[in-house]
Amino acid sequence: MSVKRGSCRLTRLEATLAVLFIIMTGVSVGLIAVMATGWNDRSKDPEVTVPPSAPPQESPYLIGVGRADCTGPPADIPLMGYATLDQTAGGIHTRLYSRAFIVDDGRKRVVFITADIGMVSQRLRLEVLNELKVKYGSLYRQDNVVMSGTHTHSGLAGYFQYTLFMITSKGYIKPSAQAIVNGIVKSVDIAHRNMKPGRLFMNKGELEENSRNRSPHSYLNNPEEERGRYTTNTDKQVMVLKFTDLDGDGMGMISWFAVHGVSMNMTNRMVSSDNMGYASYIMEQDKNIGSLPGEGPFVAGFSSSNLGDVSPNIRGPICVNTGEACDYLNSSCPVGGTKVCLSAGPGGDMFESTRIIGENIYKKAKDLYSKADQELRGFIHAAHQWVNMTDVTVQINATHTARTCKPALGHSFAAGTTDGGGDLNFTQGAVEGDPFWDGIRDSLLGPPSNETQDCHWPKPILFNTGEMNWPLPWHPQIVDVQMITIGPLAVVAIPGEMTTMSGRRIREAVKQELQSQGSFKDAEVVLAGLSNIYTHYITTYEEYQIQRYEGASTIFGPHTLSAYVQKFRGLARAIAEGREENLPVGPEPPLFTGSPLFNLLPAAGVDRKPVNTSFGEVLEQVNPFYTLGDIVSVTFVAGNPRHSGDIRDKTFITVEKFHNKTSSWEVVHTDASWETRFYWLKGADQHSNTTVEWHIPRSAQTGSYRIRHFGHFKERKGFITTITPYEGTSDIFRISQKTWWYV
Numbered sequence: 001m002s003v004k005r006g007s008c009r010l011t012r013l014e015a016t017l018a019v020l021f022i023i024m025t026g027v028s029v030g031l032i033a034v035m036a037t038g039w040n041d042r043s044k045d046p047e048v049t050v051p052p053s054a055p056p057q058e059s060p061y062l063i064g065v066g067r068a069d070c071t072g073p074p075a076d077i078p079l080m081g082y083a084t085l086d087q088t089a090g091g092i093h094t095r096l097y098s099r100a101f102i103v104d105d106g107r108k109r110v111v112f113i114t115a116d117i118g119m120v121s122q123r124l125r126l127e128v129l130n131e132l133k134v135k136y137g138s139l140y141r142q143d144n145v146v147m148s149g150t151h152t153h154s155g156l157a158g159y160f161q162y163t164l165f166m167i168t169s170k171g172y173i174k175p176s177a178q179a180i181v182n183g184i185v186k187s188v189d190i191a192h193r194n195m196k197p198g199r200l201f202m203n204k205g206e207l208e209e210n211s212r213n214r215s216p217h218s219y220l221n222n223p224e225e226e227r228g229r230y231t232t233n234t235d236k237q238v239m240v241l242k243f244t245d246l247d248g249d250g251m252g253m254i255s256w257f258a259v260h261g262v263s264m265n266m267t268n269r270m271v272s273s274d275n276m277g278y279a280s281y282i283m284e285q286d287k288n289i290g291s292l293p294g295e296g297p298f299v300a301g302f303s304s305s306n307l308g309d310v311s312p313n314i315r316g317p318i319c320v321n322t323g324e325a326c327d328y329l330n331s332s333c334p335v336g337g338t339k340v341c342l343s344a345g346p347g348g349d350m351f352e353s354t355r356i357i358g359e360n361i362y363k364k365a366k367d368l369y370s371k372a373d374q375e376l377r378g379f380i381h382a383a384h385q386w387v388n389m390t391d392v393t394v395q396i397n398a399t400h401t402a403r404t405c406k407p408a409l410g411h412s413f414a415a416g417t418t419d420g421g422g423d424l425n426f427t428q429g430a431v432e433g434d435p436f437w438d439g440i441r442d443s444l445l446g447p448p449s450n451e452t453q454d455c456h457w458p459k460p461i462l463f464n465t466g467e468m469n470w471p472l473p474w475h476p477q478i479v480d481v482q483m484i485t486i487g488p489l490a491v492v493a494i495p496g497e498m499t500t501m502s503g504r505r506i507r508e509a510v511k512q513e514l515q516s517q518g519s520f521k522d523a524e525v526v527l528a529g530l531s532n533i534y535t536h537y538i539t540t541y542e543e544y545q546i547q548r549y550e551g552a553s554t555i556f557g558p559h560t561l562s563a564y565v566q567k568f569r570g571l572a573r574a575i576a577e578g579r580e581e582n583l584p585v586g587p588e589p590p591l592f593t594g595s596p597l598f599n600l601l602p603a604a605g606v607d608r609k610p611v612n613t614s615f616g617e618v619l620e621q622v623n624p625f626y627t628l629g630d631i632v633s634v635t636f637v638a639g640n641p642r643h644s645g646d647i648r649d650k651t652f653i654t655v656e657k658f659h660n661k662t663s664s665w666e667v668v669h670t671d672a673s674w675e676t677r678f679y680w681l682k683g684a685d686q687h688s689n690t691t692v693e694w695h696i697p698r699s700a701q702t703g704s705y706r707i708r709h710f711g712h713f714k715e716r717k718g719f720i721t722t723i724t725p726y727e728g729t730s731d732i733f734r735i736s737q738k739t740w741w742y743v
């Protein structure tokens, strides 16, 4: 890849973007030598928990599950979520996976995919669907494949085609996008190959104290009568769908729960699957006994839901500089503004918070899984439409209609949230513009039209994205609305981040339509968030009036939710009446190609090393002795991980244990392991280091260990550039149960 320079248009682009970068900095929103030992240690799920009283249905579903690595190059590329351009990747905390689940009733087939990424973009979806078409013809299509992101804010950016998202990603970054596309397609391939007759069960329960509303003031603006029907201002439901073979042996599960993937905060630089990914991780480790992370047949997907106003940072917001309470309405602090009004918890640091939140979801889901006895029976349906969301007429009541708007973001968008605030003097809850920023906007981007301003009122417009089309449209217009049903279970694919009350209204509307027909009288509706295309947030009309971050980020205007309710009602009614195949397809979204897909990330340069050293050489050695609970650390001379190419299914590091009997080393951890942290630290003048930490778990065996690091370095000799693999190995260290006393 190279930076596209040399035209005055791009110079203008860069100048414009540079200023926008300033505005947006702070907006919240291989070798590789694969070790043979231990990598294919698969074991069957030992737990048989299906109650013997439930007989299989007459003709069972065909089901398949699959998981594949979708981790891209963990260096230089911005992380997707906090939209902070200097929060670039520097290593791996945990790997990212796509998990696919296929169900076929002999007549129809549906696929549900949940991937450890910030959100599914339209670009990603179109690329995946094109790949699936090449491989499978018309078997997997836009109507029967749902793609959802877990909303981790520590996945890689760079897989978007609309200008605003390209700006926060430093462009469309092919190696990042390709890793996700290939990982998703591979997860479908594996699920497709594994299909066999099986059974599905569902179960649901409540998980308290694992989430907190981060815009309670907006929520309170919803009608009192409506709020009165609920005891909490976030949804606490965990819904589990259990997959077994005909013998009752577990194959996999999907869990849906509404909470933001922001336990890892803006200071993190390592690629991480955050709390939901950790729930998947421990559920799979629990079922695939003896397997390394990412290995083994059992697949556990933990999907996002209506998490728009839901934070995992359950200690709540506080002014981190003074310890005072933040302003309730605007989430700002007397000294330091919005930037220092932050939420954290429940752990002592972000790693512990991720672990606690993830473990709580896992424990609840595991319990629901083991007790699931409501078997799903009945046909499968899939309904999908492409909708031009800038032009939907909404029936408000018997006499009044309203319309959706061209996309625009309000001033409070730049304030960020209490999970990560903006750098500038924006605050949440702004219903009036700011002459300073409006002036900058007008001179750079042009003022929004009166029509757009009126349509979005009371939102003061900061980014008039719907009227900005250079070099490509800044926001999408055509949006996927989609739902699938498996027997009584309906999965609604939400094209963005829906707030708690918005999600409740959608669920209620869909349920009502489905229940109007006898075959769906026991309908259960779940929402899969961040699905198919990203359109920021979706609040209720009442929450929109408050214009906190979520309202300011509801891009199609105050009637966005009402439009979705109308559209999803239409899909549900069509399914209930068995005529979903006759729904109008709608306008097909564009797939942009060529130079307008800009890339502002410079190619990774040659690697340099300290004199008299070699790549992979140890700079800071391990200690000779450790005890359980200690942290082992070793630092190597490193190359840029971007030189390692496609890193999927490989590892940059291993922790290896020596076996005396066989005189061989066994890999006990990789860079996918929770216990390991692979830090890549970029120094000056193309020098870089890798520091590998192993946080020794209390369950570790005593014995002799070593840590290895694998990578590639790039060098130039004359006119020739080469990329060469290297590896490094630490000294051997011993782990014992008791503390070593040094004398």
Ligand code: ZN
Pocket (backbone or CB within 6 Å): 029, 151, 260, 308, 497
């Ligand atoms: Zn979000």
